[in-house]
Amino acid sequence: MRIRVTVAAATGALALSALAVPAAQAAEGPGATSAARSVVADAVKTPADDSRGDTAISNVVVNGGKDIVLGTTTKKTFTVSFTVKDNSGVEWAQAILWHGPDFDHLDGGAVADSSNGRATCTKVNATTSNCKSAYTVKADVDLIDSLAGSWKVWAIAQGTDGNYVQKDNVKGFRIQRLSKLTVNASPEPVKKGKTITVTGALTRASWNSGKYLGYTGQSVKLQFKKKGASAYTTVKTVKSTSGGALKTTVKASVDGTFRYSFAGTTTTPVVSATGDYVDVK
Template sequence: MRIRVTVAAATGALALSALAAPAAQAAEGPGATSVARSVVADAVKTPADESHGDTAISNVVVNGGKDIVLGTTTKKTFTVSFTAKDNSGVKWAQAILWHGANFDNLDGGAVADSSDGRAACTKVNATTSNCKAAFTVKADVDLVDSLAGGWKVWAIAQGTDADYVQKDNVKGFQIQRLSKLTVNAAPEPVKKGKTITVTGALTRASWNSGKYLGYTGQSVKLQFKKKGATTYTTVKTIKTTTAGALKTTVTASVDGAYRYSFAGTTTTPGVSATGDSVDVQ
C-alpha cells in the first residue's frame, strides 16, 4: 500500500501536518508494502485509489453537510465524519482535505486533522466504526483567494487483518469567501408613479488583501415585497458593475420593501440584502 502525503508549497496554503512516518508504520501488514512519500516527488507512479480485501469507507459528511464560509479573518473548526468497515474490525483511519486538479497535482497543499493524521474512531460493532476528524482553518493565515471553491476528502481505513482501502476523492465540499449585499431605495417617501432608484453593492471577502472587494459581472435579482406580504417576488435581474455596484430603476406603485438577492457561485455563497422599505404616497 502506498500512502501519499504532501507538504504545502504555496504561501498562504493550508499546511499538512507531519504524518508520513506514523501513517506508514500503521499501515504495514501482509501483502501491503507501506511507502510514505511526497506527491510531488513520485506522483505518476502512485495509483489514485487502492484497496485490499473488504475494507470500506462510506457516509462521509463534511461540516454537517454545509458549505464552509469564511470572512477575512474567520477561524473555523469543523469535522469530517465517516463510517469505516472491515470484517475483522477497524484498526485505524485517516482523512486529509485537499484542493487541486487531482491529489497528484495540488495547487495549494493539504490539511491533516492532527499531528499524526489519525481520525478518532468509535467502535459500533465487531466490524464497523464511526470515525471523526476535526479541522481548523483560519482565513487570513491558511487561505488565498484561489483556494475558494471545490475541495475534496482523501481518506484511508485499515482493518485489524491488514486489509485496507484508500480513496483520493471520497467526498467533495466547498470552502467559500463570505459575501455581503446592500440595498438602498430612494427617494423615500415617493409619489405613486414616480421613479425609484435602487442602488447597492455585492462584495466578498478577499483572503489575499484582508478586505471585502466588489464581485463584478454577477447576476443579482431585484426583489419586492408588498407591505403586509411575507415573501419577495423578483422584479428584474441585473449584473454588478465596477466594485460590485448595482443600480436600476422601478416605478413606485404601492408601499413595500426592495432588496437585492444573489444566488451564489461555487466560490461565494448566496446572500440577500435586508429589505429597504419605501412609503408610496
C-alpha cells in the same frame, strides 16, 4: 511513513508542508507489520483508488453537510466524519483535504488537528467503526483567494487483518469566500408613479488583501415584498459592475420593501440584502 509534498508554502495558502500518513499499527501475525507499512507507503505515493480485501469507507460528511464559509479573518474548526467497515475490525483511518485539478497537482490541503493526523474511530460493532477528524483553518493565515471553491476528501482505512481501502476522492465539499450585499431605495417617501432608484453593492472576502472587494459581472435579483406580504417576488435581474456596484430603476406603485438577492457561485455563498422599505404616497 512520511512523504513530503510542499504546497504553496510561500503564498500563505492552506498548505501541506508534510503530507503524512503515519505507519499503521500492525495486526498480530506473520508479515502483518511489513504489509501495513507497504499499504501506507503505496497509498501516499499512488493517490489513485486502491484496495485489498473487504475494507470499505462510506457515509462521508464534511462540516455537517454545509459549505465552509470564511470571512477575511474567520477562524473555523469543522469536522469530517465517515464510517469504516472491515470483517476483521477497523485498525485505523485518516482523511486529508485537498484542492487542485487532481491529487498529483494539488495546490492546497489540510491534515487533521490530531497529533498524528489520524481520525478518531469509535467502535460500533465487531466490523464497523465511526471515524471523525477535526480541522482548523484561519482565513487570513491559511488561505488565498484561488483556494475558494471545490475541495475533495482523500481517505484511507485499514482493517486489523491488513486489508485496506484508499480513495483519492471520497467526498467533495466547498470552501467559500463570505459575501455581503447592500441595498438602498430612494427617494423615501416617493409619490406613486415616480421613479425609484435602487442601488447596492455585492462584495466578498478577499483572503489575499484582508478586505471585502466588489464581485463584478454577477447576476443579482432585485426583489420586492408588498406591505403585508410574507414573501419577496423578483422584479428584474441586474449585473454587478465595477466594485460590485448595483443600480436600477423601477416605478413606485405600492408600499413595500426592496432587496437584492444573489444566488451564489461555487466560490461565493448565497446572500440577500436586508430590505429597504419605501413608503409610496
